[in-house]
Amino acid sequence: MGTAHPSIVPYQVFPTKDSFMMIGAGNDGQFAKFCQRVGLQDLVDDARFKTNADRVQHRQELIQLIEDELTQQGTQYWLDQLQRRWTFDHPQIKARGLVHEVDHPRAGKIKMVGPSYKFSGFKPSVRLPPPTLGAHTNEVLETVLGYDKQHIESLRSDGAIGK
Template sequence: MSLEIDDTRAWGPPYAKPTLGKHTTGPGESAYYLAVNRNKKSVGLSFAHPAGVDILHRLVRECDVLVENYLPGSLAKYAMDYETVSNINPSLIYASITGYGQTGPYRDRAGYDVMVEAELGLMHITGERNGPPVKVGVAVTDLTTGLYTSNAIIAALLGRIKSGKGQHIDASLSDCQVATLANIASSALISGEKDSGRWGTSHPSIVPYKAFKTSDGDILLGGGNDRLYGILCTKVGKQEWIIDERFKTNAQRVKNRDVLEQLIENETRKKTTHEWLEILEGCGMPYAAINDIQTTLKHEHVLARKMVQEVDHPTCGPMKLVNTPIKYSVSTPGIRTPPPTLGQHTDEILKDTIGMSEEDIDNLRSEGVVA
């Protein structure tokens, strides 16, 4: 069992029951909440109250994993820091997710995805070639940090099988952002150069490999080698470009990038995106329409892969959510339960997991300890 400690301000209306804390989030935050909290159960609990801390400690005894995202040291005053709870349950895997980690000069700074994108390189390399830096369209650093942390938790659980001991995982947005600079970071470390800047949809060393305008949208074309470049030329009806001395090799195409890309776009603008998709079907060259989100969620391949699932929410009624992306040969993961309202499962968890009576729960609720 896993225990996740969240501030009630993360539970935005209209999907929450605002019984504890002040709710300041809006529809965007509520949608974010819905996106990441399916298959979870919610206990509304005030751990500013000693009885609330006692409940958390009793839950810790039953848990394999605890995940928290408070500033370093913040939970010590509630006796929910790693040192305290690891004494209660030495096999516990305790994962702390923060903006800048448990150590370092920025450890006490609040961390938000967009700030980390800006400060640690991602925003600088994102955007059009001659345009300003921009943030990624989703909170990608939040997401990658969650993925790194889940991998770390699994590794720690496997380690516990051998050692019998838990451990504290220190995960931060900043570290994960630096890690996901990947080949860009490696190139800069090796070359000593600043970086290659922003490239939009283009590839810095392969031409043609970018998005081109059509008569009604955009299409991404990947002529990644001489053979694929030849297919592109044939499909746009310009076979003469294959033997053009300016474009015969990738090195020459990179040198004459602006000329070739403009020539290609002059052709792609003559047809709709759908027409180009039909022309390119089965050609063997990588290509893709650039779709908006609604088109993506209705895409035939997305639906065939069951990436959209409808569930019945107790407050909102039927709603569609993005499904888990991983398929297994035996297991069948999916959305078992919709995202809970705040405190929806308080009675269930306190009764079934730590054996509290209805009378005890009612008394705690009257005192404002649980909701």
């Protein structure tokens, strides 16, 4: 399913006119807000998409409608539509210090929502950006599968794994 979630729709990476962005609407209220922000408010009252269960059942239709809309504008346009009125600017998000900026090796500075839980004397944080494709290939091959460096290089030179 790639970046899609099996039981939440929409929840995946979507193309925009110039890039990609991750969209997740984990409940019916978030879905309604998302639709309002991106000009798809008609979908909120559409029987096919009324509840998350409906959206899962009609996944392909909904994903296509969202993609058709998002590819009309660039990523920054959509981020402006969503962020200035939604997650990152919500007073509760700010009060709890949930937004963390991290340096991503390909995307530059990005904002991420950190863990929402906090304990006395312990404040979890975001330590690393999302990994790029293949970032942990060597580590997984070595520690999980027990391959030595020579075997990994052989796989790489044969084109079985990326550079």
